[in-house]
Amino acid sequence: MRRSLVVGTALVAGLGLASARADEGAKPPAERGQQVYAAQRCMMCHAIAGKGNARNPLDDVGSRMSADDLKKYITAPKSVKPDSKMKAYPTIPAEDLDALVAYLKTLIKKS
Numbered sequence: 001m002r003r004s005l006v007v008g009t010a011l012v013a014g015l016g017l018a019s020a021r022a023d024e025g026a027k028p029p030a031e032r033g034q035q036v037y038a039a040q041r042c043m044m045c046h047a048i049a050g051k052g053n054a055r056n057p058l059d060d061v062g063s064r065m066s067a068d069d070l071k072k073y074i075t076a077p078k079s080v081k082p083d084s085k086m087k088a089y090p091t092i093p094a095e096d097l098d099a100l101v102a103y104l105k106t107l108i109k110k111s
């Protein structure tokens with residue numbers, strides 16, 4: 001009896017997690033990417049609109065880099081810029097990486 005209770009609880013928890021991920025996936029990629037940016041604590045090293053570390057602003061990165069270059073830079077920065085001091089994020093889930101890049105591509109200089 002107790003084992004079935006544990007299995008049932010785990011199943012319900014798993015379904016709840018899957019439902020939460022499905023809800024996250026329903027958000028526009030750029031909005032989801034903004035959440036990834038916050039969750040990964042990117043603002044510790046980067047700033048957007050004056051919020052975060054001002055030494056490495058990202059305000060115009062969407063104009064300066066292609067989506068493919070952004071993905072490469074996030075996962076292996078030294079492969080794009082050998083003298084980069086940025087930490088590599090090779091294990092970021094593909095879904096999160098795509099969303100983060102979608103968000104960064106919205107960061108363009110307003111003229």
